[in-house]
Amino acid sequence: MNSDYNKWYHPYKPNKKYEKKVAYFSMEFGIHQGLKIYSGGLGFLAGSHMRSAYELKQNVIGVGMLWKYGYYDQSRNKDKTLKPDFVEKTYNFLEDTGIEVSIKLHDNPNVKVRAFVLKPEIFGSVPIYLLSTDVEGNDYLSRTITNNLYDANEDTRISQSIVLGIGGAKVVEALGGADTYHLNEGHALPAFYYLRDKGVKKNNFVFTTHTPEKAGNEERDANYLNQCGFFGRTLSAEELEMESVNNGNINYTVSSLRMAKKANAVSKLHAKVSQDMWKGYKNTCKIIPITNAQNQNFWQDLKLKKVWENKKDSAFNKRKLELKSNLFEEVLNQTERIFDPKVLTFVWARRFAGYKRADLLLYDIERFERLISNKKYPIQIIWAGKPYPHDNYGIEIFNKLVNYSKYKPNLAVLTGYEMDLSRRLKEGSDVWLNTPRITREASGTSGMTAAMNGSVNVSINDGWIPEFEKNNKNSFVLPEQDHRIPVHEQDRLDAENLYEILEKKVIPTYYDKPKKWQEIVFNGIEDVLPEFSSHRMADQYYKELFN
Structure with a gap:
């Protein structure tokens, strides 16, 4: 293990314009064909962002997930129709940072999350820290949380958000902390709750909303999320009520918009659509347009x-x-x-x-x-x-x-x-x-x-x-x-x-x-x-x- 990779590290002195330390949380990154931890546009976008951050010498790190089976491998049945395959991936080019943190998930107070790093020289990106629960000492169910990107099981999906959010925030703390915590879509929302309790201010939180589609703006029962450990601790009934919308639910996008100092949509038209979508909710932050782009x-x-x-x-x-x-x-x-x-x-x-x-x-x-x-x-x-x-x-x-x-x-x-x-x-x-x-x-x-x-x-x-x-x-x-x-x-x-x-x-x-x-x-x-x-x-x- 290279000790450089268990502290906040870049192979360059950051450009003065980009000195602020930014931790960029994303469920998927499309960096290279050989690293199958993405499903589509969100990952392609995050990958291009991490490449440009490297080329511009920005003080950014990525925080993502090490999906054991990726999204899926697309093959064919005998009649050429679609067949999803799930094949284990082993990436020898990732380095174990030695950073291991514990999180509470459901009734398990001690699920281990280990961080592996994609070093900048491998594919020309800023360092990206990838989290896995497939760790010695975890029980079988805990080890499967990081198996499949966007797992169909609701409990697993909630657990994945907690691993990325709270596990990721703890890994960033172990690296020395960040000035800005950026959620690329609402999947890592638990990070904001955990960090807020640690005294990190609203001014340090920013958020990108990526879709007007309902499926991309997750919403789940607040009481159930509370039982799962979504908030980093158990919230009281009063606290839960303050966080809830739409008859006792947590909407990941609404919560992110309330907790961030500022948010962005991903095109000028999308900013208008987003502002209209979320205007009925109180205390949400401003949504500005920053149009997506590619490397x-x-x-x-x-x-x-x-x-x-x-x-x-x-x-x-x-x-x-x-x-x-x-x-x-x-x-x-x-x-x-x-x-x-x-x-x-x-x-x-x-x-x-x-x-x-x-x-x-x-x-x-x-x-x-x-x-x-x-x-x-x-x-x-x-x-x-x-x-x-x-x-x-x-x-x-x-x-x-x-x-x-x-x-x-x-x-x-x-x-x-x-x-x-x-x-x-x-x-x-x-x-x-x-x-x-x-x-x-x-x-x-x-x-x-x-x-x-x-x-x-x-x-x-x-x-x-x-x-x-x-x-x-x-x-x-x-x-x-x-x-x-x-x-x-x-x-x-x-x-x-x-x-x-x-x-x-x-x-x-x-x-x-x-x-x-x-x-x-x-x-x-x-x-x-x-x-x-x-x-x-x-x-x-x-x-x-x-x-």
Whole structure:
């Protein structure tokens, strides 16, 4: 064990602008394909933040969880439908810090939590301390708490929050404490309760809310949480009443907003949606917008970057064809289809949540069939993404796409949507499709890294897109729907507009006006950088949230 890693440590002297010590708590971090402790966008975002914090020499550490089985490994049943696998992960590149803390969980007064560190030199991030209860001396149930990210069992989920929150806060104390404790989403809320009891002031707490989705704003019975040890001690009935909302519940987001000095949403539109969502609750803090971003050094293909900087059209197109061929090797490997790099290729890839509407293209099946069988304007479509392993609706959509595409030569559904496949899809696509129901996508960062790699966004005007889009100049954007109209009506109108834009604008531009297409591609890269690079974001967090 290196003694450097059991104290607050960085391999550099922090930049003066970023000297304040910040502990960044997140349930997931997407740092590298080889460290499978993430499920989707929240993790990708946290990973980019930790990389930029390192590159900017910020005084930040990450605090997360060492998931023994990760989220899940996405494979296939015999008929190619989705099969979740849970395979043990062993990371020899993580270092045991020797820091072990105890927390009270349910009736067990002494659950051990051990901290392992991802050192900066491994993947180029600030140090990230990962917590595990799979520790000698813990009973069997305690050892399973850190098995699966977002475990389906309610008691386990509560325990995971306590481990990350209180266990994480105690680990930060062992490292010398922080000036600012930052919760990336409400999962680690117990940290605020524990630290408040230790005398840490509101001025030291900040919070990021990431989603308007109910599932992302957890709410549980206050009395039950009290029994579980959620607050770090047993609260009295009066104290519990003060913390409760909505008939005796603790809403993790509301509590975080009440305890933090300031909070942020993850796009300008999301800030408005969030302010509206939580305005009925008293004593909540101000919510400012700090739009999500991604790390350019990690996500942008270097050769593509060089030829774009030199504005060499032919060299850019040559590299793009190479990247498409690289992606199509994976298509062939997984689906036995040979895709053509010269054909316009659409990708829809992200977390498979229902509101993101992976199957919107199939809304009018006759119109869709005409689209994919047009000999004059051929297209290829790839879908990829992971539904939550217990989300039957999401899995149903995934399997519907698998079954529909099975005998179509120009359609493919890929499994294993993690960081490597995500990179290949962004580099190898011509068009990045984004189809959430409006106001429900807080930010949605995949289109940023797609744009960095010359993939044109075709999107609903939600999340980060209103801050980026110049319709028909750097992207193609669907007309906005009134989010208050019935969902089935939104879906019908959005599908009609999507077909219209693809048939009349996107596909003809690619084939009939290649110079115009090249201009749109270059404008997309120009407009996404540096505004949507995580260097801007990491700097803004210090300026507007931490300081």
